Amino acid sequence: MIYLDNAATTKTAPEVVDAMLPYFSEYYGNPSTIYGLGASCKKAVNDTRQIIADALSCKPEEIYFTAGGSESDNWALKATAEAYANKGKHIITSKIEHHAVLHTCEYLEKKGYEITYLDVDENGMVRLEDLKAAIRPDTILITIMFANNEIGTIEPIAEIGKLAKEHGVLFHTDAVQAFGQVPINVDEMNIDMLSASGHKLNGPKGIGFLYIRTGVKIRSFIHGGAQERSRRAGTENVPGIVGLGAAVERALSIMEEKTKKEIALRDYLIERIEKEIPYCRLNGHRTRRLPNNVNFSFLYIEGESMLIMLDGKGICASSGSACTSGSLDPSHVLLAIGLKHEEAHGSLRITLSEENTKEEMDFVVEELKKIIQRLRDMSPLYEDFIKSQK
Amino acid sequence: MYSEKVMDHFQNPRNVGEIEDASGVGTVGNAKCGDIMRMFLDIDENGIIREAKFKTFGCGAAIATSSMATELVKGKTIQEALQVTNKAVMEALDGLPPVKVHCSLLAEEAIHAALWDYAEKNNIKIEGLEKPKTDISEHEEEEEY
Numbered sequence: 001m002i003y004l005d006n007a008a009t010t011k012t013a014p015e016v017v018d019a020m021l022p023y024f025s026e027y028y029g030n031p032s033t034i035y036g037l038g039a040s041c042k043k044a045v046n047d048t049r050q051i052i053a054d055a056l057s058c059k060p061e062e063i064y065f066t067a068g069g070s071e072s073d074n075w076a077l078k079a080t081a082e083a084y085a086n087k088g089k090h091i092i093t094s095k096i097e098h099h100a101v102l103h104t105c106e107y108l109e110k111k112g113y114e115i116t117y118l119d120v121d122e123n124g125m126v127r128l129e130d131l132k133a134a135i136r137p138d139t140i141l142i143t144i145m146f147a148n149n150e151i152g153t154i155e156p157i158a159e160i161g162k163l164a165k166e167h168g169v170l171f172h173t174d175a176v177q178a179f180g181q182v183p184i185n186v187d188e189m190n191i192d193m194l195s196a197s198g199h200k201l202n203g204p205k206g207i208g209f210l211y212i213r214t215g216v217k218i219r220s221f222i223h224g225g226a227q228e229r230s231r232r233a234g235t236e237n238v239p240g241i242v243g244l245g246a247a248v249e250r251a252l253s254i255m256e257e258k259t260k261k262e263i264a265l266r267d268y269l270i271e272r273i274e275k276e277i278p279y280c281r282l283n284g285h286r287t288r289r290l291p292n293n294v295n296f297s298f299l300y301i302e303g304e305s306m307l308i309m310l311d312g313k314g315i316c317a318s319s320g321s322a323c324t325s326g327s328l329d330p331s332h333v334l335l336a337i338g339l340k341h342e343e344a345h346g347s348l349r350i351t352l353s354e355e356n357t358k359e360e361m362d363f364v365v366e367e368l369k370k371i372i373q374r375l376r377d378m379s380p381l382y383e384d385f386i387k388s389q390k
Numbered sequence: 391m392y393s394e395k396v397m398d399h400f401q402n403p404r405n406v407g408e409i410e411d412a413s414g415v416g417t418v419g420n421a422k423c424g425d426i427m428r429m430f431l432d433i434d435e436n437g438i439i440r441e442a443k444f445k446t447f448g449c450g451a452a453i454a455t456s457s458m459a460t461e462l463v464k465g466k467t468i469q470e471a472l473q474v475t476n477k478a479v480m481e482a483l484d485g486l487p488p489v490k491v492h493c494s495l496l497a498e499e500a501i502h503a504a505l506w507d508y509a510e511k512n513n514i515k516i517e518g519l520e521k522p523k524t525d526i527s528e529h530e531e532e533e534e535y
Binding site: 300301302304305308309312321329330340341342345377378379380381382383 | 422446452
């Protein structure tokens with residue numbers, strides 16, 4: 001099997017599993033208890049908090065553990081909206097956010113908030129002048145993702161943070177795809193809140209965190225016990241938190257090497273596809289993109305068919321076609337960067353890991369060539385195109 | 391997600407291609423929702439479907455239903471072909487996931503569109519055949535939470 005869907009989830013690293021295991025059978029105590037067993041669990045939780053704080057250049061008490069990226073996004077948006085409603089009810093986001101942000105925004109619209117959904121350019125970049133123009137006296141929050149999960153484009157986060165600070169508006173970023181992949185410094189980038197998830201960086205599923213800068217008024221999202229400074233109740237997912245800490249340590253220690261390797265593989269794959277497969281287009285920014293992201297649209301064919309055929313060859317990838325989204329509409333991200341529906345249906349996302357090899361990329365290109373030709377030979381759109389060329 | 395039969399018809403689709411000077415050709419669906427089917431029928435002077443071929447842009451289910459639909463109409467009379475409903479196509483494929491039912495509707499509509507074209511070319515009326523819709527889409531109402 002060739003696993004090329006690391007933006008969906010990653011393999012839990014063996015050292016992460018090893019770090020977690022004792023916290024199931026040996027150190028199974030509740031961190032809120034007084035005896036030694038509980039205390040060692042509490043220490044493990046706070047160790048991870050410190051690891052993450054070091055990674056983001058923030059204070060450990062600014063890290064709040066959650067069940068993952070979606071919870072962090074929901075919390076950041078809903079609780080800020082509530083806490084700052086007296087100042088205003090206007091929120092700015094982009095059209096290419098993850099659904100955890102977009103659907104939360106739609107929910108807030110129904111609760112009387114006004115949301116500005118910024119357009120992006122053809123590479124998926126938010127335009128700073130559009131953002132500046134959208135800021136109003138009643139704007140309480142800007143939420144723009146660090147890097148896009150489908151097309152890999154990295155947004156101008158430091159510039160957005162600067163703008164937000166100048167205008168006294170809170171800035172939240174969904175960094176689920178970026179954290180552990182690219183360096184992040186919340187102070188230098190003026191980030192007030194940041195969402196991240198463990199399973200995107202070889203950690204376990206079901207664990208993530210929200211960074212909340214000291215001073216940000218944000219209400220509790222889950223009411224109950226006094227865990228997480230009374231802001232997120234519930235007995236801590238200790239094995240998950242320990243696994244997250246191990247994953248972050250690992251990601252930071254290999255980041256430089258991993259990035260170098262992935263960029264080389266990514267650009268090799270992009271180059272071969274562009275050279276050898278006609279009627280395709282690279283989606284997302286060519287250079288300002290995540291090291292492991294490749295996203296192409298292949299004209300005249302549909303993504304799900306392509307994925308099933310790739311699966312038949314042992315290749316795991318994903319697509320922005322409607323059929324893979326569970327609805328009849330293709331990816332909102334691909335439509336937002338200006339693709340026509342049929343171009344969005346024919347998209348393929350490949351997201352690499354440091355374990356992939358050049359030989360695997362060669363195999364993928366060879367199989368992809370055959371699959372795309374086969375599907376085009378079956379496609380009435382391709383038939384029409386060929387006839388129109390004659 | 392798909393039955394073995396669907397996978398078989400997707401991976402080894404029957405009757406892919408075009409028929410030159412076909413008796414009837416029908417294209418249904420649209421690129422917006424991601425499925426387009428084109429069906430070619432060769433109908434002899436006795437009104438028997440001698441040959442059926444297709445080209446489809448779409449997901450696994452769209453290709454499999456096209457393949458099965460062409461298999462089901464081959465050798466049939468026009469009236470028999472009209473009985474090849476989306477249900478018949480689905481049953482022959484051992485079922486489809488609920489989100490893919492519209493693919494089988496598209497296959498039924500493609501047969502009708504090709505027959506309609508045949509009728510128009512020959513200036514005849516086929517009993518029980520109505521002008522097919524060119525666009526099939528289902529709009530699902532989402533539940534609010």
